[in-house]
Amino acid sequence: MATVTLWSDAEAEADPRVKAVFDDIRATRRSEFINNFWRGLANQPAVLERTWASLKQVMAADGALDPLTKELIYIAVSTANGCSYCIHSHTAAARAKGMTDAQHGELLAVIGMAAETNALVTAMQLPVDREFEA
The missing domain is CATH 1.20.1290.10 (AhpD-like)
Known part of the structure; x- marks a missing residue:
């Protein structure tokens, strides 16, 4: 059982910072799926933004x-x-x-x-x- 709230799509849509990250995840991965890791991190938008930016740079960028x-x-x-x-x-x-x-x-x-x-x-x-x- 999670120790934090897992944000729904409706909750994410209501927070511009979270919405922007979720939209970028969907665009980068070419999928509508947002997994529970990101939904849990949505409780801390700054951590969500920082973690997605780092992960995207390491895992999604050409190298x-x-x-x-x-x-x-x-x-x-x-x-x-x-x-x-x-x-x-x-x-x-x-x-x-x-x-x-x-x-x-x-x-x-x-x-x-x-x-x-x-x-x-x-x-x-x-x-x-x-x-x-x-």
């Missing part, structure tokens, strides 16, 4: 990483952080960007392997090899 790769990274980080909502949201986004079942399975294998080896290295407190230092 060195293709859109699917960005979503795969987002899934991995969300898994490491234990964010079920983000795992579901970005898995759906990755599928919409062409992620196959085989890619998803391989991603999960990489996430699992990284979690295992990270835990082992952390437990052993191994020093970083000089060759790996940037």
Whole structure:
């Protein structure tokens, strides 16, 4: 159960700041769907504006990483952080960007392997090899 009110479309229409962000989300994503993350953030219009602007810059802008790769990274980080909502949201986004079942399975294998080896290295407190230092 949410700890904040999830804004309806009617409530969003009544607040110019929220309406502007929701309209931009719809235009950027070419979809009428506004998910619960944005509806919850609407309670704080300044946070909504800032978060959408940052996310749009990182995830929607053209860059060195293709859109699917960005979503795969987002899934991995969300898994490491234990964010079920983000795992579901970005898995759906990755599928919409062409992620196959085989890619998803391989991603999960990489996430699992990284979690295992990270835990082992952390437990052993191994020093970083000089060759790996940037």
